[in-house]
Each structure stands twice: as structure tokens, then as C-alpha cells.
Amino acid sequence: MTTLLAKRKVAGAPVVNVSRSRNPLNGLLARRWVRGTIIATPILVLLVGFLVIPLSIVLWGSVEGSKLTFSHYARIFSDETNLSVMLQTLKVGFTVTLLSLVTAYPVAYLLTQIESRALSIVTLFILVPLFTAFLIRTYAWMIILGREGPINNTLIWLGLISEPLPLLNTTFGVIVGMVHVLLPMAIFTMYSSMVHIDHNTARAAQILGAKPVQAFLRVYFPLSLPAVFSAGILIFIIAIGFYITPALLGGPRDAMITQLIVTQMTTLLNFELSFASSIVLLLMTIAILFFASLFIPLEMIWSSSSLDNTNRHGRSQYKLFINAKRAIHPALTAVENLMHFITKPFLSRRARWLWAYTILVLLFLTAPLIVVFMLSFSSSSFVVFPPPGISLQWWVKLLHASDWHESFLFSVKLGAVSAIFATIIGTMGAFWLVRTTLPIKRALFLFSLSPLMVPVIVIATALYMFEARIHLLGSFAGLVVGHVLLSVPYVVVIMAAALRGFDQSLETAAAIHGARPIQVLRLVTLPLLKPALLTAALLAFLTSFDELLVTMFMIGRQTLTLPFKFWNDIKYELNPLLSAASAFVVLLVTAAILTTLWIKVRHDRRTSASNGQ
Amino acid sequence: MSTSLEMKKIQKWYGGLHVVRDFDLYVDPGEFVTFLGPSGSGKTTALKMIAGFEQPTGGDIMLGSRSIVDVPPYERGIGMVFQNYALFPHMTVAENVAFPLKVRSVAKAETEQKVRRALDLVKMGEYRDRFPNQLSGGQQQRIALARAIVFDPSLLLMDEPLGALDRNLREHMKIEIMRIQKELNMTVVFVTHDQDEALVMSDRIAVINEGRLVQVADSNNLYYNPKNRFVASFVGESNLLPCRVDQIDNGAGKVTIGDREPGVARLNGQSRGDSGWLFVRPEHIDISPRGANTDVGNVLNGVVESALFLGELTRYVVRCGNESITVKQQNRGQAQFANGSPVSVSWNMGNSTVLN
Incomplete structure (x- = not known):
């Protein structure tokens, strides 16, 4: 047994090492800053070249360059129509945010309490609507809210009203549609930070004598406030930059700032005014983010698990809260007692009430998709719900509609190319952001998320002007750049979270056992990051697959993408062919999500808990 | 290899x-x-x-x-x-x-x-x-x-x-x-x-x-x-008693343990008048009733402060003046000492060293 491992040795050095010559590439890669520069370059070029510079051009253009005139800004605020659009934007944004938060909170709370199988089922019901194109969901609401839609039909059938209510083309329609679009986001954003709150704190409060209501209000709820706040900020920012839903569900008086910009840009050709409007929208967003940054670390809005959870915020902001709370304390106690009295009979079965509520919310989220599905099998040639009979005619038509096929294939191609670039650039960026030792790490991380902070319409106008200058406008590459820019932050967030949880001793172990840096990456690091890479790529693909605004500006004379095709057809007429196409996309999205989840679960089962039983 | x-x-x-x-x-x-x-x-x-x-x-x-x-x-x-x-x-x-x-x-x-x-x-x-x-x-x-x-x-x-x-x-x-x-x-x-x-x-x-x-x-x-x-x-358990070298005698030193008890120990390069620590392992110390006859170099009188019966051995802590001395005694059926018993602890010169 002493010659167990063959002794092939020359003067103490193992033979296996002698054959390998020193590769100069590996020598170079061993230097930290060289590696840092290589992986940082793509994302920095993308962000500076296609976001910072275009935005500067817009800013410069809004004051007519060196003329430095603020007349266009003055016009926004003096013109009554423009001003009312502004106010409408803020009003809708605020209402939608509030409604989404209130509706989502109990669901997020329930999600933190249930075990994993129920969790994955509920999650799936929320994920599918989340990743189904805005357009498809808005289309569904156009049907549901329409004069002969299911709501009006039911109310008439019940005899509650005699003629259809005007639901479509109202502010009500806009708000319902937007809440539906933003609700899944609100649930997930809140859940992802609320899941870190220990439910034992509330239990401890109860064993110490707090009534259930008190335990919730005084312990759990305050702990969950940062989660609620960050979700609120996220939703408000997205809401004020919304285009599709208000344009389709709202009336002429429901126009929001985005529509104003699009109209000025595309039909009135009033560029300076649209620049100024864009800058106003951007400034509003920045102001909100600044306000938010006083209370929470900004990166929490987009990635709950990011950075270390050190509370580097001064407590001074909270003093105000505390004083206010002290002042209303007697009232608070009274309210608590009242609530305790009211909720006492229900609370013993609280989880069930939460479940019932959650199922209602899930119904609200999935109902539009079901309507679309049923309509796709309609025997009628008009959009009527419920369909008078069942037929496959629209699916057959879809099978032969070559324009839809072209759009679909083009969207897939665009999505795939964008996803590949976004995943590569974003992953390299995430490596750099997580492993760099630069002191401005946190600022850099926020900068990499900047495409999420800038309203999409602003990115669209800025890129439009910039790409026209560098003659990229209307080309496939130009479109890809736009889509990559929008999806890179998602990749960064996902990959950064995965890398922070990555056990770096695995890389050291690989290195000492002979793997060169490239081999470490290929054999150890990347295979372990596979599920995260897959999720990131899927998210990037879906971002591109759903994208409308940037596409509208950049597409030029290329084949229409699927969302653009939808958009054109919806505006032209509602027909069940759209339902068939939508249903098909929903099926694809569901399949993609399920596949990703399955791969992730399989990978996790294999690799998790690698230390011990 | x-x-x-x-x-x-x-x-x-x-x-x-x-x-x-x-x-x-x-x-x-x-x-x-x-x-x-x-x-x-x-x-x-x-x-x-x-x-x-x-x-x-x-x-x-x-x-x-x-x-x-x-x-x-x-x-x-x-x-x-x-x-x-x-x-x-x-x-x-x-x-x-x-x-x-x-x-x-x-x-x-x-x-x-x-x-x-x-x-x-x-x-x-x-x-x-x-x-x-x-x-x-x-x-x-x-x-x-x-x-x-x-x-x-x-x-x-x-x-x-x-x-x-x-x-x-x-x-x-x-x-x-x-x-x-x-x-x-x-x-x-x-x-x-x-x-x-x-x-x-x-x-x-x-x-x-x-x-x-x-x-x-x-x-x-x-x-x-x-x-x-x-x-x-750091390695093993030991007693370290403050001491001073009084006299050097053929590599061994006569020392004062604590402030008054006399003892003898091997030296580790110290010279006369140096102070150091007298090192002795607990298992090298014998424990006996006070006054029993012993002819080893170091004998200290004390009182049992704690006695832990561990099966194969008993672990005593004996207080002698300001010092606590740990003693491990193999159990071969001999009598145990209860807390508070007056005892003498003793060890050979060869088992103790003066350390800096």
C-alpha cells in the first residue's frame, strides 16, 4: 500500500506540474486591477455611453444648448393643459401606489408565514401575471371593463343597473389597470424584505402581554415599514412613468406626462418641449428617490438582500416619528382596544381569513388572463364575453397569420440577443461590484441600477436623439442596445445577490488543487451560479419581450415586435385573434417560468446544505 | 509525497x-x-x-x-x-x-x-x-x-x-x-x-x-x-506559581514560592534573584493528609477548596495561602478528601521547572 499513488516524481516536484508552461494571460489575470478593469468595462461603457451621455444631450437640448433658455420649462408650468397633465400624473401615481400597497400587504404577510410548497404555488400565481406583458393584461381589462364586458353584463343581469356603466376610458379604468399591473411587484418587493422579519418578535410581544392587534401594530408592522416604504417608492416611480395602461384604458382627460411626451415627440415634433417634459419627469423621480434615501438605503428598493445590513442611517429622522407617536399615544391605545374588540372573534382563525383574502387577490390577478384564454376559443367574430360558443377558429387563424409569426420570431430573436448581451454584461458587472474593494462600491451599485430609476420614456427619448446622431437609429443593433440597457440592472441585482451568497473558499480550493483562474471560472464558479444565470437571462429576455416604449422609438422600418404589433392592432380594433395570440404568449411565459423554477429547485436540492446532513 | x-x-x-x-x-x-x-x-x-x-x-x-x-x-x-x-x-x-x-x-x-x-x-x-x-x-x-x-x-x-x-x-x-x-x-x-x-x-x-x-x-x-x-x-493543564530564585545549586534552584514557602525546581537559564513561574503539571502532584511524611523537595500545606470525582481520577483544587493548586490524582481505591480537609501537596524537584 505504500506505493498506492504512483510515484512519478522528479526531484521533489510533481511531474504533472512540469509539463505546464506559464501562460502570460494567466499571469496578467492574476493582477487584481487588471481583472477589475476587464469586467467593469462593458457595463460602464453601456451606462455612460447609452444613458449618461444621451441624458446629457436631452438636458442640453431642453435649454436649447448654449442659449440656456428656460422658456420650455416655463411653458410646461404656465400652460394649463400641461399643468393639469402633471397633476393628473401625480394623482394617479399616488392613488395607484396606495391601493397597491394596501392590497398587497396582507398577501405579502401571508407569504412570510406559509411553508414552502404552498409558497411556491402562490408565487407561481403571482409570477405568471407579473411576467405577462403589460399589453396583454391591459388588453384583458379593455374587454372586462368594456360596455359589453363581463362586469357590465353581470350588473345588468343582476338588475342593479339598467344600462352599462362607463368604466373604460375613465380614471377608474386607468387605476384598476395599473393596480393590476403593479400589484405583483408590490407583493414581491414587500415580501422579499418582510421575509427577514422574525415572527417570533410578535410572538414574544404576545407572551409578554400584548394583545394580538398590539403585537402586530407595535412590533411587526413597524419592523415591516421599510419594506412597505421601499415598495411604495418603487411603484410610484413606475406609475408616474406609465404609458400603455393610461393610453388604452383612460380617456382624453386621463393623459399622463408620458403620453404628453410621446405626443410632442411623435406627432407635434416639438422636441424641446418634450425634452423639458422628460427632464421634469426625471427630476420628479430624482426628488422622490432623494426623499426615500433619507429613510432607507436606496438599493433596498430594487434588491432587498443587497449589501450588508448595517444601519448607517442616523436616527434623527426617526425622532420626528417618535415624538408624533407619543403625542397620539392615548388615541392609539383606544384604537388598539377597539380593533382588538372587533378582531378578537376572527383572530383565532386568522390564517384562514388571510388565505381567503389572498385567494381573492390571486383571482383578481389571474381573472384577466382567464378571460383572454376563454375568448381565444370564442366562436364569435367579435369580442363578446362570455363567448357564445366554442371554436378553434382563432387559433387556426393564428396558425396562418404570417404577420404574427414574423413579429413573434423577431421578438424572440431580439429577446434572445438582448438577453445574451445583458446577461454577459450584467454578470461581469455584478462580479466587479461584489468583489471590488473600491470604497465607492455602494454608489457604483446604485449607478448600475440607474436604468431602473430613470423613467422608461425618458430613456426612450434620450436614446432616440442619441442614436439618431450616431446613425444607429432604426437598426437591429440600436434596438438591442436599448433593450440591454433596460434589462442589465435586473441581471446585476440577481447576480450580485447570488455572488454575495457564494462560498469563496470553493474557488480557493479549486485554485490550490491546480485550477488556473479560467478553469476555476469554467468548472466551479459558473456552474454553481447556473440557476441565478438562468433566472437573470429569463428576466432579461422577458423584459425585452414585453418592451414597447423604447421599441416604438427605435424600431425604424424593421419588422414589428410582438408588443408593437399588439399595440397597433389593439388601437385599430379588438378582435379575438389578439386573445389567441395573448393566450399563446401566456402559455409560453408560464412554461418558461416553470422550467426555470424546476431547474432551480433541482440545483438547490443538490447543492444546498452542503455542510453536513 | x-x-x-x-x-x-x-x-x-x-x-x-x-x-x-x-x-x-x-x-x-x-x-x-x-x-x-x-x-x-x-x-x-x-x-x-x-x-x-x-x-x-x-x-x-x-x-x-x-x-x-x-x-x-x-x-x-x-x-x-x-x-x-x-x-x-x-x-x-x-x-x-x-x-x-x-x-x-x-x-x-x-x-x-x-x-x-x-x-x-x-x-x-x-x-x-x-x-x-x-x-x-x-x-x-x-x-x-x-x-x-x-x-x-x-x-x-x-x-x-x-x-x-x-x-x-x-x-x-x-x-x-x-x-x-x-x-x-x-x-x-x-x-x-x-x-x-x-x-x-x-x-x-x-x-x-x-x-x-x-x-x-x-x-x-x-x-x-x-x-x-x-x-x-496553552498545552495541557498546569500550575504556574509565582516564585523567586534564591540560590543556584548544580542546575537546580532553591526558590521561594509565593512569598514564603521554600521549594526546589529545575532552572531554565535564570540566575539568582530572578523571579519567574514555578511550573508543575497537576498529575505530578501528590495529595496527602496534613502532616504525613514526605521526603520530596516541595511540600505545601493547604485546604481542599473543591474536589471533582471524575471516575479514573479526582481533580482537587487546593488553596495554599494565596495560590490555588490543581491536583489530579489517579483513583486506585485510596481515600478521597472532602472539601475543607487540611492537606499537604507535594512534588518532586524533577517535575517542576522555573519559567519566565
Whole structure:
């Protein structure tokens, strides 16, 4: 047994090492800053070249360059129509945010309490609507809210009203549609930070004598406030930059700032005014983010698990809260007692009430998709719900509609190319952001998320002007750049979270056992990051697959993408062919999500808990 | 397998912190050397410098006849077992063990043969197709060991490899590691803060404190002839009584223990009038009823402060003036002393040393 491992040795050095010559590439890669520069370059070029510079051009253009005139800004605020659009934007944004938060909170709370199988089922019901194109969901609401839609039909059938209510083309329609679009986001954003709150704190409060209501209000709820706040900020920012839903569900008086910009840009050709409007929208967003940054670390809005959870915020902001709370304390106690009295009979079965509520919310989220599905099998040639009979005619038509096929294939191609670039650039960026030792790490991380902070319409106008200058406008590459820019932050967030949880001793172990840096990456690091890479790529693909605004500006004379095709057809007429196409996309999205989840679960089962039983 | 390792005047600074100072150590081919020290003593940093994860600030490291300071880790040809094993969770046991061969482009047939031998050596042959998370901690430990030796490394490093195991498993793995080391005649550098591991397994132990090599010796010498107070208290249990050398007499010193009791002990280079610590192991001290006749050099009177019956032995703490003296007495049916009993403790001059 002493010659167990063959002794092939020359003067103490193992033979296996002698054959390998020193590769100069590996020598170079061993230097930290060289590696840092290589992986940082793509994302920095993308962000500076296609976001910072275009935005500067817009800013410069809004004051007519060196003329430095603020007349266009003055016009926004003096013109009554423009001003009312502004106010409408803020009003809708605020209402939608509030409604989404209130509706989502109990669901997020329930999600933190249930075990994993129920969790994955509920999650799936929320994920599918989340990743189904805005357009498809808005289309569904156009049907549901329409004069002969299911709501009006039911109310008439019940005899509650005699003629259809005007639901479509109202502010009500806009708000319902937007809440539906933003609700899944609100649930997930809140859940992802609320899941870190220990439910034992509330239990401890109860064993110490707090009534259930008190335990919730005084312990759990305050702990969950940062989660609620960050979700609120996220939703408000997205809401004020919304285009599709208000344009389709709202009336002429429901126009929001985005529509104003699009109209000025595309039909009135009033560029300076649209620049100024864009800058106003951007400034509003920045102001909100600044306000938010006083209370929470900004990166929490987009990635709950990011950075270390050190509370580097001064407590001074909270003093105000505390004083206010002290002042209303007697009232608070009274309210608590009242609530305790009211909720006492229900609370013993609280989880069930939460479940019932959650199922209602899930119904609200999935109902539009079901309507679309049923309509796709309609025997009628008009959009009527419920369909008078069942037929496959629209699916057959879809099978032969070559324009839809072209759009679909083009969207897939665009999505795939964008996803590949976004995943590569974003992953390299995430490596750099997580492993760099630069002191401005946190600022850099926020900068990499900047495409999420800038309203999409602003990115669209800025890129439009910039790409026209560098003659990229209307080309496939130009479109890809736009889509990559929008999806890179998602990749960064996902990959950064995965890398922070990555056990770096695995890389050291690989290195000492002979793997060169490239081999470490290929054999150890990347295979372990596979599920995260897959999720990131899927998210990037879906971002591109759903994208409308940037596409509208950049597409030029290329084949229409699927969302653009939808958009054109919806505006032209509602027909069940759209339902068939939508249903098909929903099926694809569901399949993609399920596949990703399955791969992730399989990978996790294999690799998790690698230390011990 | 067996290559010598030499550390020459190794220094490591982290900013203004001098974490490794003047390491001078020669490890013979096939020798098992343990770095023993409290956490933060610099032992892991020293190991990282041998592995190549840290660059020494000064000095040189020779593996055989070759300086490896400028060689990247992946070209050093060293095997290493990590504290948390660091098994690749996405690879099977066999793939994990084959990894060092795979990255060296070793032929398939040879890889297969070596992997089988390594797995057989750690008695894990039948687990080759499992994933690491399907194994217990001890099994993962064996796989980590197999992976570290499969490519005939010139040196094997082990970074507190037994720390995560429960006690029984740890005892078992100690013996397994020693068996494998002897079978392969491998040079091993083992890092631990556990003195039992160090005493049982090592040919020589390098005690490290505050970045310095305090004493390098075999287990026996380290235990019975500690070089200073730190080693005496870190390795095994010991009594350290403040004392002053009164008179030197043929290598032995007449000393005053505490402030009045006379005693005799071997000297460790002290001269007359020096103060130091009189070192004596608890098992070298006899305990008897007060006044019993003893003719050994050191006798102190005291009172039993606590008595713990541990089965094979009884552990007494005896208060003598200002000092508490720990005594371990083998139980061979003799009478036990209750708390508060007046007793005398005594020991031979040969079993005690004056340390600085």
C-alpha cells in the first residue's frame, strides 16, 4: 500500500506540474486591477455611453444648448393643459401606489408565514401575471371593463343597473389597470424584505402581554415599514412613468406626462418641449428617490438582500416619528382596544381569513388572463364575453397569420440577443461590484441600477436623439442596445445577490488543487451560479419581450415586435385573434417560468446544505 | 509525497499589523508538523502563505529545492483540506476527487485509477456517485482528504479540518489521518487550536503566539519541557506559581514560592534573584493528609477548596495561602478528601521547572 499513488516524481516536484508552461494571460489575470478593469468595462461603457451621455444631450437640448433658455420649462408650468397633465400624473401615481400597497400587504404577510410548497404555488400565481406583458393584461381589462364586458353584463343581469356603466376610458379604468399591473411587484418587493422579519418578535410581544392587534401594530408592522416604504417608492416611480395602461384604458382627460411626451415627440415634433417634459419627469423621480434615501438605503428598493445590513442611517429622522407617536399615544391605545374588540372573534382563525383574502387577490390577478384564454376559443367574430360558443377558429387563424409569426420570431430573436448581451454584461458587472474593494462600491451599485430609476420614456427619448446622431437609429443593433440597457440592472441585482451568497473558499480550493483562474471560472464558479444565470437571462429576455416604449422609438422600418404589433392592432380594433395570440404568449411565459423554477429547485436540492446532513 | 518545506524569515504585515514574525521552520520530508496556537495567532495566515493565497511581506518559502513565493497557488502542487471542506456541491464525489487531475489534463484511464485508489484509501469507494450534500460531515471530510491527496501533492495542508466534526468522529478521523499520512509518507502541515489533536497526531508541534514561533518540539518535550509560561498554559493543564530564585545549586534552584514557602525546581537559564513561574503539571502532584511524611523537595500545606470525582481520577483544587493548586490524582481505591480537609501537596524537584 505504500506505493498506492504512483510515484512519478522528479526531484521533489510533481511531474504533472512540469509539463505546464506559464501562460502570460494567466499571469496578467492574476493582477487584481487588471481583472477589475476587464469586467467593469462593458457595463460602464453601456451606462455612460447609452444613458449618461444621451441624458446629457436631452438636458442640453431642453435649454436649447448654449442659449440656456428656460422658456420650455416655463411653458410646461404656465400652460394649463400641461399643468393639469402633471397633476393628473401625480394623482394617479399616488392613488395607484396606495391601493397597491394596501392590497398587497396582507398577501405579502401571508407569504412570510406559509411553508414552502404552498409558497411556491402562490408565487407561481403571482409570477405568471407579473411576467405577462403589460399589453396583454391591459388588453384583458379593455374587454372586462368594456360596455359589453363581463362586469357590465353581470350588473345588468343582476338588475342593479339598467344600462352599462362607463368604466373604460375613465380614471377608474386607468387605476384598476395599473393596480393590476403593479400589484405583483408590490407583493414581491414587500415580501422579499418582510421575509427577514422574525415572527417570533410578535410572538414574544404576545407572551409578554400584548394583545394580538398590539403585537402586530407595535412590533411587526413597524419592523415591516421599510419594506412597505421601499415598495411604495418603487411603484410610484413606475406609475408616474406609465404609458400603455393610461393610453388604452383612460380617456382624453386621463393623459399622463408620458403620453404628453410621446405626443410632442411623435406627432407635434416639438422636441424641446418634450425634452423639458422628460427632464421634469426625471427630476420628479430624482426628488422622490432623494426623499426615500433619507429613510432607507436606496438599493433596498430594487434588491432587498443587497449589501450588508448595517444601519448607517442616523436616527434623527426617526425622532420626528417618535415624538408624533407619543403625542397620539392615548388615541392609539383606544384604537388598539377597539380593533382588538372587533378582531378578537376572527383572530383565532386568522390564517384562514388571510388565505381567503389572498385567494381573492390571486383571482383578481389571474381573472384577466382567464378571460383572454376563454375568448381565444370564442366562436364569435367579435369580442363578446362570455363567448357564445366554442371554436378553434382563432387559433387556426393564428396558425396562418404570417404577420404574427414574423413579429413573434423577431421578438424572440431580439429577446434572445438582448438577453445574451445583458446577461454577459450584467454578470461581469455584478462580479466587479461584489468583489471590488473600491470604497465607492455602494454608489457604483446604485449607478448600475440607474436604468431602473430613470423613467422608461425618458430613456426612450434620450436614446432616440442619441442614436439618431450616431446613425444607429432604426437598426437591429440600436434596438438591442436599448433593450440591454433596460434589462442589465435586473441581471446585476440577481447576480450580485447570488455572488454575495457564494462560498469563496470553493474557488480557493479549486485554485490550490491546480485550477488556473479560467478553469476555476469554467468548472466551479459558473456552474454553481447556473440557476441565478438562468433566472437573470429569463428576466432579461422577458423584459425585452414585453418592451414597447423604447421599441416604438427605435424600431425604424424593421419588422414589428410582438408588443408593437399588439399595440397597433389593439388601437385599430379588438378582435379575438389578439386573445389567441395573448393566450399563446401566456402559455409560453408560464412554461418558461416553470422550467426555470424546476431547474432551480433541482440545483438547490443538490447543492444546498452542503455542510453536513 | 515527501518533499521538504522550509520557511525562511517569513514576515507578514497587514497595514501596520505584524501578524507573522520571523518564521524560521524546516519541515522534513514525510514529517507531520502542526501549527498550534490560539485564534488570531497568525497560524492560518502562515498556512495561507504556504498555499499561496497570501504573499509574504518578507522572507522565502522553499518547497524541496524550489522557491515558491512567486508561484501562483495552482502551480504549487500542494494538496489542502479546508475547515469547511469546500467540496464542490455541483459535482459528485468522484468528480470532486477527480478535479485536481482534470485541471491537469491527466488521461481518463489514469484519472479513474487514481480516483479509485484515493477513495479506497479513505474508505469511501461506494459513495462515488453521491453528491456532497448527501454525505455526513465525517464523510465529506474523507472526500476532502481524498481530493487533496489524489494527485500526489508534494505537501498536504490541513486547516483545522476536524473543527466541524463532533467529538467521536474527531477521535476517529485523527487516527485515520495519521494512518493515511504514514501510508503515503506525506509531508503534512496541520493547523489547529486544539492541543489534543496536536499532541496525538504530530511528529513536531510549532506553538505560535502573537505571530511568533514560540517553541517547536515533539509532543513529549512540549508537554514536559515547555519553554515559557505561554506554552505551559496553552498545552495541557498546569500550575504556574509565582516564585523567586534564591540560590543556584548544580542546575537546580532553591526558590521561594509565593512569598514564603521554600521549594526546589529545575532552572531554565535564570540566575539568582530572578523571579519567574514555578511550573508543575497537576498529575505530578501528590495529595496527602496534613502532616504525613514526605521526603520530596516541595511540600505545601493547604485546604481542599473543591474536589471533582471524575471516575479514573479526582481533580482537587487546593488553596495554599494565596495560590490555588490543581491536583489530579489517579483513583486506585485510596481515600478521597472532602472539601475543607487540611492537606499537604507535594512534588518532586524533577517535575517542576522555573519559567519566565
